[in-house]
């Protein structure tokens with residue numbers, strides 16, 4: 001069975017207005033800031049696929065190790081009684097990792113519906129097609145829209161136990177404050193007994209972390225610079241990419257891995273009718289990829305009202321999927 005729910009056909013225009021106002025507001029700030037959530041246009045999606053395939057970028061391989069090789073432990077952790085439930089994935093993408101869990105649950109005869117949530121209807125259609133072909137017995141309800149609106153939609157569709165997947169260290173792309181309010185909201189949108197499984201990238205040798213984001217081939221640099229190309233194309237701006245340089249840092253004391261773009265000269269950039277001035281060496285704060293200590297994960301769960309029920313690490317112990325219950 002396959003159902004696609006799209007609550008709002010005007011969603012694209014609305015997103016466009018947000019993009020323009022977010023970009024202008026961020027570039028008028030001191031220090032200047034752009035949101036990494038806008039990295040993912042078509043080119044950005046392709047560059048992120050390349051990043052995930054880079055030998056230095058260990059995150060995807062580690063979480064894949066968990067989903068591929070510890071599937072039974074995962075299932076036992078999130079649904080120990082094997083009762084009927086809804087498996088909701090936030091930002092499902094191509095569901096490459098979760099497909100191992102879906103397959104396992106089907107083979108075990110578990111009664112469940114998979115509900116991928118994504119802002120992109122296109123991603124959901126591609127995912128639907130892929131899962132239909134690979135797992136024809138899978139029940140899918142695709143939910144297109146913002147996470148919390150779609151969680152409410154999911155709750156209105158069924159009252160079964162919910163297990164929410166938020167994988168890939170996507171939580172690391174939020175500031176700690178944003179992560180706290182995100183987890184708190186998650187807790188508020190769920191019912192007693194529901195479970196969340198969140199993928200956290202753990203603090204480790206700082207060289208390993210920095211190398212994953214400072215690749216020699218320059219793919220991460222292109223990923224960052226592509227946002228300027230997107231602003232040029234979609235908002236009528238005139239960034240010259242030659243005049244901006246990617247700079248990556250990792251602070252092992254706080255676990256913050258950050259990327260910046262550095263202006264290589266004094267320059268004025270037009271964005272539609274607005275003009276933004278840059279001085280030489282001025283930064284744009286582009287992305288945080290937070291790395292977590294076990295203590296920080298515990299604190300985050302407790303602050304948001306969850307009870308920790310277990311965790312599974314990859315064989316290198318570089319990445320953890322943590323399960324919390326409401």
Ligand code: AVI
Pocket residue numbers: 051059168169170171172173213220223287288289
């Ligand atoms: C999607 N997100 C978890 C990636 C990360 O590791 O922060 C995005 C990324 N940025 C640079 N490389 C990968």
